[in-house]
Every structure is written in structure tokens, then in C-alpha cells.
Amino acid sequence: MARLELNGDKTWVRSRAVVITFEECWPLASSLVINRESLSKRTCLLRVTKATKQKDAAGLGALAHAYVEGDRSMLDCVPDEHMLRMVSEALKRPPAFFEWALRQSTSEQGNAIIRAAQQYLAAATWQWDKACILAGALLSLRGDIPAVELVEAPPATFPYWVALDKHTPQGKVVLSEVAAQVKSSYRRLIWAGFYCESAQVNKLLASPWFEAEKTWRLRRAGLTVESAEELWSSVRPLIQERLASDASVLEKLVNDGPASPHVPATQTKLM
Structure with a gap:
């Protein structure tokens, strides 16, 4: 990460730290804090690395982006077509979505995830990344938020x-x-x-x-x-x-x- 920042990629690193949090383990967004300091990005990525993963925001976001683009070929395999359409609409009107989501939220953790999505949405460069962040916010409203635990690192050398x-x-x-x-x-x-x-x-x-x-x-x-x-x-x-x-x-x-x-x-x- 230090190499990337020295090469002038600080904005990109910040963006990827946000998106990776939502993609790999969206419940961790409830405590997402990223500022200009390198330590905040490093801390964020290490937390994701050490945690069990929950990738539903990545899946729902990717499918919702394709849906917005006019693709309907995923409809026979999605868990909930209504959620797919909700994220698709959220991509078109993020402010209205966040206003609605905060009214619907009934937990502190859910509120924190939605507010993190609202705060960091602009950091996402691509529309499919924005869809992932919006998906994380919506998932926080659907049932219990998955409990995330620490997981042991594999003994093998990194490939x-x-x-x-x-x-x-x-x-x-x-x-x-x-x-x-x-x-x-x-x-x-x-x-x-x-x-x-x-x-x-x-x-x-x-x-x-x-x-x-x-x-x-x-x-x-x-x-x-x-x-x-x-x-x-x-x-x-x-x-x-x-x-x-x-x-x-x-x-x-x-x-x-x-x-x-x-x-x-x-x-x-x-x-």
C-alpha cells in the first residue's frame, strides 16, 4: 500500500479500501472510518483480511448493475427479484434511497452501515462499485446482520x-x-x-x-x-x-x- 501511495495512487487506494469492505464483508462497514492517513486505509484492509467473509453485497450489486444495463438473464437464479430492482432504482436516485433506508432501519449497526454507504458512495469510481455499496445498505435492512468473526490465516505461502x-x-x-x-x-x-x-x-x-x-x-x-x-x-x-x-x-x-x-x-x- 505504501508503494501505491508513493506512486500517487492515494485516491485509488482510498476508493478500493471502501469498495473492498463492502464487497468482501459488508457488515464491517458499520465501523468503516477512512481519512487521509495511510493508517486508516491499512487498518480497514487488515480488518477485512482477518474477518470471515460475507459477499452478498458484491453479488447483489453486480447483478443489480447488469439489471440497470438492461440484462434480465439473471432473473431465474436470484434469491429475491424485488431486492434486485430496489438496488437498481437506488443507483438512479441514491439520495432518495438513503433517506428511505434510514427511516426503515431499526438497529444501530444498520444505521451505521447505511450512513457509511451514504458517506463513501462518492469514493466508488465505477457504477458496479456504487451498486455494491448500495446493496450493502439494503442488506442491512433484511433480517439479522451476519456476525463476523476473526479467522486464522492459512499456513501456506501467499500465491x-x-x-x-x-x-x-x-x-x-x-x-x-x-x-x-x-x-x-x-x-x-x-x-x-x-x-x-x-x-x-x-x-x-x-x-x-x-x-x-x-x-x-x-x-x-x-x-x-x-x-x-x-x-x-x-x-x-x-x-x-x-x-x-x-x-x-x-x-x-x-x-x-x-x-x-x-x-x-x-x-x-x-x-
Whole structure:
């Protein structure tokens, strides 16, 4: 995080800290406090990292954004069509939604989540991120808010190759090459990789909206949950092997601490 802020990405780091809180564990938004200090962002991300995850705000938000865009192909797999429409409408009129939500809330924790969503909504850059934050606010009104507990970190070493996904030049190249090699499509590989690898967490609480989004997205790529797992199992060793060298470079960058003023060009590509 220090490296990103030194590179002038302070606003981006703040935005991602907010969105990650709602995406990965929306109940934690009840105590979300982020200011200009690096410590506040670090504290926020560490709290999410150490907590059990509840991804329904991510699932509901993603599906609601697609619904706003005119897609109706998710309707046969969503838990509650009315909630989907409510978040879709909230995207169009956030102030009216927050006013209504605060009137409906009956708990201090729910009030805190809604107010955090209201305060930090503008920090989200993309509409699907805003939808996720609004979804978290709505979920706080629906039944008991899930209890979040600390979870033990896995004993295994962090798999740096997983970070080199479609968002990096290295990941794009390798995914394209492997897709061609196994006669699959790039789109199938990126979504199989996301749900079977990148989205894996230490402990996930029941998240029906996230499962609905997973089913819907994989289906759009021509996959089922089972076929995605089978595909990823077959390509995972190939991708890991091809990214091994770049993963080592990334690991060294992370472990070396904040960037120096003169970062080699080969390293800059990983940042």
C-alpha cells in the first residue's frame, strides 16, 4: 500500500479500501472510518483480511448493475427479484434511497452501515462499485446482520502468481496463450480463474447473492460451476508455471517495501 501511495495512487487506494469492505464483508462497514492517513486505509484492509467473509453485497450489486444495463438473464437464479430492482432504482436516485433506508432501519449497526454507504458512495469510481455499496445498505435492512468473526490465516505461502490475472499485462498474455493451448476461450478462463482461484477466501459465510452472481456469470461464459472447476483444474498448473518468474519479481517488490524514486522498467510493469 505504501508503494501505491508513493506512486500517487492515494485516491485509488482510498476508493478500493471502501469498495473492498463492502464487497468482501459488508457488515464491517458499520465501523468503516477512512481519512487521509495511510493508517486508516491499512487498518480497514487488515480488518477485512482477518474477518470471515460475507459477499452478498458484491453479488447483489453486480447483478443489480447488469439489471440497470438492461440484462434480465439473471432473473431465474436470484434469491429475491424485488431486492434486485430496489438496488437498481437506488443507483438512479441514491439520495432518495438513503433517506428511505434510514427511516426503515431499526438497529444501530444498520444505521451505521447505511450512513457509511451514504458517506463513501462518492469514493466508488465505477457504477458496479456504487451498486455494491448500495446493496450493502439494503442488506442491512433484511433480517439479522451476519456476525463476523476473526479467522486464522492459512499456513501456506501467499500465491503471488494469482495476483497476475487479467488486470496485468503478464496475466493477459498467459491466459490467452493457455486458452489457445487447451482450445478454450479467454473469457471462459478468466471467469473460471476468478471464481475458482482469485475469489477464494479463508472462510465464507452463507452468501446466496454471491452464489447467484457466480452461477449467472459462469453461465454467460458457457460454463457451470462444475465445468468451471474442471477447466481450472486442468489449466492451473500451466498458468502457475508460466507466471512463476514474474510472480517471483512481484514477491520481491512487495517484500522490499516502498518503491524507490528510480524503479527499473521491468518492475514498473508489475506495479
